[in-house]
Amino acid sequence: MMNATPREQLAEQLAEAAAEALRRDLAQQERALLVLSGGSTPVPFFQALAKQELPWERVEVTLADERWVNESDEASNARLVRRHLLQGKAAAASFVVLTTDDETPEQGVEAVTQRIEALTWPASLVVLGMGGDGHTASLFPDSRELELGLTTDAPVLATRTPSQPQPRITLSADRLHQARRHVLHITGDDKRSVLARAMSGDDSRELPIRAFLSCPLAVYWAP
Numbered sequence: 001m002m003n004a005t006p007r008e009q010l011a012e013q014l015a016e017a018a019a020e021a022l023r024r025d026l027a028q029q030e031r032a033l034l035v036l037s038g039g040s041t042p043v044p045f046f047q048a049l050a051k052q053e054l055p056w057e058r059v060e061v062t063l064a065d066e067r068w069v070n071e072s073d074e075a076s077n078a079r080l081v082r083r084h085l086l087q088g089k090a091a092a093a094s095f096v097v098l099t100t101d102d103e104t105p106e107q108g109v110e111a112v113t114q115r116i117e118a119l120t121w122p123a124s125l126v127v128l129g130m131g132g133d134g135h136t137a138s139l140f141p142d143s144r145e146l147e148l149g150l151t152t153d154a155p156v157l158a159t160r161t162p163s164q165p166q167p168r169i170t171l172s173a174d175r176l177h178q179a180r181r182h183v184l185h186i187t188g189d190d191k192r193s194v195l196a197r198a199m200s201g202d203d204s205r206e207l208p209i210r211a212f213l214s215c216p217l218a219v220y221w222a223p
């Protein structure tokens with residue numbers, strides 16, 4: 001990519017790695033699962049991944065977490081994935097969303113759990129993001145369900161967090177660990193400092209990203 005910024009180069013490198021992981025697993029199995037995080041960081045990664053040559057009809061895509069909003073809402077992670085990843089040939093992928101027509105995530109969690117359990121586990125790759133508070137997926141330090149999210153063997157749970165405007169639904173730490181590969185995709189100096197602080201301690205309740213420092217974790221970071 002001529003004159004690409006460091007973040008664009010990072011997105012391209014992560015897209016190449018993600019596609020290679022899927023190809024390797026698809027050489028051994030019929031279908032392969034990719035678990036993605038939302039937010040703003042992954043958009044260039046989604047756009048680069050959409051251009052990768054893959055048997056997309058054999059790829060399953062789901063989210064690590066979701067805001068409990070309609071897909072028409074700008075805050076929807078599913079909207080982000082459909083707009084930036086599921087385009088062109090990548091539109092053939094099977095996309096499993098984490099919302100239902102229920103009013104609340106607590107009402108929808110059982111149906112979403114069945115959808116998630118039916119996917120091809122272990123996932124080929126889980127791509128995590130991280131907030132400035134050290135949250136990942138929707139495992140937030142100030143969430144009253146954080147302890148549950150870090151300890152349950154249930155695949156999915158609803159979370160409510162004072163710092164977040166919407167109720168959320170998230171895969172549990174246990175389920176997010178059920179992957180062959182884990183990536184943390186972050187950018188900027190603030191998040192680099194948060195990761196450094198996370199690496200110097202071990203209390204996941206303070207910085208939930210720490211729950212993923214006990215497994216191989218490829219950090220994709222650019223300034």
Ligand SMILES: O=C(O)[C@H](O)[C@@H](O)[C@H](O)[C@H](O)COP(=O)(O)O
Nearest residue numbers: 037038039040041129130131137
């Ligand atoms: O729904 C979400 O918001 C994400 O899944 C969340 O865990 C995200 O990865 C971090 O909040 C970082 O978000 P940014 O990339 O926007 O900083």
